[in-house]
Amino acid sequence: MTTPSPVTVRVPAKVNVRLAVGAARPDGFHDLANVFLAVSLFDEVTATPADALTVTCTGPDADQVPLDRTNLAARAAEVLAARHGIEPAVHLHIAKNIPVAGGMAGGSADGAAALLACDTLWGLATPREELLALCAELGSDVPFSLAGGAALGTGRGELLTPVDAGTFHWVFAVADGGLSTPAVFREFDRLTEGTPIPEPEASPDLLAALASGDPHALAATLANDLQPAALSLRPSLRATLDAGLGAGALAALVSGSGPTTAFLVADEEAAAKVAAALEASATCRTTRTATGPTPGATVLPA
Ligand code: ATP
Numbered sequence: 001m002t003t004p005s006p007v008t009v010r011v012p013a014k015v016n017v018r019l020a021v022g023a024a025r026p027d028g029f030h031d032l033a034n035v036f037l038a039v040s041l042f043d044e045v046t047a048t049p050a051d052a053l054t055v056t057c058t059g060p061d062a063d064q065v066p067l068d069r070t071n072l073a074a075r076a077a078e079v080l081a082a083r084h085g086i087e088p089a090v091h092l093h094i095a096k097n098i099p100v101a102g103g104m105a106g107g108s109a110d111g112a113a114a115l116l117a118c119d120t121l122w123g124l125a126t127p128r129e130e131l132l133a134l135c136a137e138l139g140s141d142v143p144f145s146l147a148g149g150a151a152l153g154t155g156r157g158e159l160l161t162p163v164d165a166g167t168f169h170w171v172f173a174v175a176d177g178g179l180s181t182p183a184v185f186r187e188f189d190r191l192t193e194g195t196p197i198p199e200p201e202a203s204p205d206l207l208a209a210l211a212s213g214d215p216h217a218l219a220a221t222l223a224n225d226l227q228p229a230a231l232s233l234r235p236s237l238r239a240t241l242d243a244g245l246g247a248g249a250l251a252a253l254v255s256g257s258g259p260t261t262a263f264l265v266a267d268e269e270a271a272a273k274v275a276a277a278l279e280a281s282a283t284c285r286t287t288r289t290a291t292g293p294t295p296g297a298t299v300l301p302a
Contacts, residue, residue: 003049004049004121004122004123005302006046006047006048006049006121006302007046007047007117007118007120007121007299007302008044008045008046008047008117008299008300009044009045009046009047009113009114009116009117009120009297009298009299009300010042010043010044010113010297010298010300011042011043011044011045011109011110011112011113011145011296011297011298012038012039012040012041012042012109012145012148012292012294012295012296013038013039013041013042013043013098013099013104013105013106013109013290014036014037014038014039014104014105014109014141014144014145014256015036015037015039015104015170015172015255015256015262015292016034016035016036016037016224016255016256017035017036017037017206017210017218017221017222018033018034018035018202018203018206018221018222018223018224019032019034019035019223019224019225019226019256020032020033020034020200020201020202020223020225021185021188021197021200021225021226022197022198022199022200023192023197024185024189029140029156030156030185030188030200031154031155031156031199031200032140032153032154032155032156032157032200033152033153033154033200033201033202034152034153034154034157034202035150035151035152035153035163035202035206035207035210036141036144036150036151036152036153036157037150037165037168037210037292037293038144038145038148038149038150038292038293038294038295038296039170039172039290039291039292039293039294040290040291040292040294041097041098041104041172041288041290042097042098043059043094043095043096043097043098043106043109043110043113044094044095044113044300045073045092045093045094045095045110045113045114045117046092046093046095046117047077047090047091047092047114047117047118047120047121048090048091048093048121049089049090049091049121050089050090050091051089052089053069053074053077053078053088053089053090053091053092054067054091054092055067055068055071055073055074055091055092055093055094056091056092056093056094057093057094057095057096058093058094058095058096059094059095059096059097060096060097060286061096061099061100062096064100064101064178065094065096065100071092071094071107071110072107072108072110072111072114072138072139072142073092073094073110073111073113073114074088074092074114075111075138076110076111076112076114076115076118076134076138076142077090077092077114077115077118079115079134079137079138080115080118080119080122080124080126080134081118081122083126083130083134084122084124084126086122088118090118090121092114092117094110096110099172099174099260099288100178101177101178101179101180102174102175102178102255102258102259102260103179103181103230103254103255103256103257103258103259103260104172104255104256104260105141105144105145105256107139108138108139108140108141108142108144108145109145109297111135111138111139111142111145112135112138112142112143112145112146112296112297113145113297115131115134115135115138115142115146115297116131116146116297116299117299119131120299131146132146132147132160135158136158139158140153140155140156140157140158141153141157141158142158143158143160144157144160144296145296145297146296146297147160147162147296148293148294148295148296148297148298149162149165149293149294149295149296150162150163150164150165150210150292150293151163152202152207163207163210163211164207164210164211165210165211165213165292165293166210166211166212166213166214167213167291167292167293168213168215168218168264168291168292169215169264169265169266169267169268169270169271169289169290169291170262170263170264170265170271170289170290170291170292171244171249171262171263171265171271171274171275171278171287171288171289172255172260172261172262172263172287172288172289172290173240173244173260173261173263173278173283173284173286173287174260174284174285174286174287174288175234175236175237175240175258175259175260175261175284175285176284176285177259178259179230179233179234179257179258179259180257181256181257183233184226184229184230184233184257184258185226185229185257187229187230187232187233188225188226188228188229190229191228191229191232200225203221205220205221206218206221206222206223209221215250215264215265215266216250216266218250218251218264219250219251219264220251222251222253222264223253224253224254224255224256226254226256226257226258227253227254227258229257230254230257230258230259231254233258234258234259236283237254237258237259237261239281239283240261240278240281240283240284241253241254241261243277243278243281243283244261244263244274244277244278245263246277247273247274247276247277247278248265248270248273248274248277249263249264249265249270249274250264250265250266251263251264252264261284263278268289271289272289275287275288275289
């Protein structure tokens with residue numbers, strides 16, 4: 001029998017153009033109305049046949065990525081193998097470009113990528129719906145990493161409905177150190193204690209702006225209910241947001257649970273200008289420019 005060739009999957013980061021957070025449910029999760037946009041900042045996960053499940057990682061933040069079974073890519077291989085009654089005999093290499101613990105769903109992206117890479121390597125041809133269900137078992141943001149494009153996520157964020165989106169230009173400011181998503185939700189609970197929280201929903205205005213491709217219209221409707229909590233835990237992010245706005249960004253917001261901040265800009269030229277100003281401001285570690293939407297996890301040609 002010949003050994004199958006390695007399979008590489010490219011997977012995008014996401015930004016939430018709307019993150020509406022409801023009250024905490026009895027299970028501790030929050031109902032969300034989450035409008036996801038996949039952006040052109042990518043990790044690549046390569047699955048190679050091996051005697052046992054192992055993970056390696058390269059990239060600027062590689063030292064912050066766990067290489068044991070808590071890595072979402074490793075968990076994805078285990079979950080898929082268990083479903084099919086086989087051993088997860090695979091080496092997973094993550095070429096990491098998505099900021100770690102940055103609110104851009106980097107771990108979720110690697111989980112979705114590993115699932116698709118292993119499914120292809122092992123010749124399982126798992127139906128798409130089943131892959132999406134396995135993604136939801138791995139985490140709330142994982143189904144979107146597989147799907148890509150633009151989508152409304154409800155429930156914990158994992159129930160996806162695709163939405164129309166024109167192309168938008170973004171700058172991301174990567175902060176020093178991460179923020180824990182559960183800690184940001186706890187801070188949200190603390191800050192909103194005693195105040196009524198409306199049912200989370202994505203406004204029709206936002207969905208229309210997204211579909212129009214008009215960055216000025218989208219800028220007027222972007223919102224993240226987790227932003228006050230992220231700013232409370234990391235007050236220095238306010239200076240980053242101000243620096244990007246001062247350089248001409250149309251809108252600025254904390255990406256997901258932070259601490260990456262996202263800046264919507266008019267075009268590629270404005271992106272370069274805002275990125276340069278943010279780097280010069282010394283209010284962030286580094287910047288990345290990207291466009292979205294972009295496709296979800298995709299097997300690269302061998
Ligand atoms: P989200 O936007 O989905 O809340 P995030 O972008 O804030 O996620 P991740 O980059 O996914 O955060 O990392 C969160 C934590 O998950 C990390 O601190 C790390 O310990 C763990 N982790 C597990 N697997 C991975 C992975 N493949 N890549 C990065 N972090 C991972």
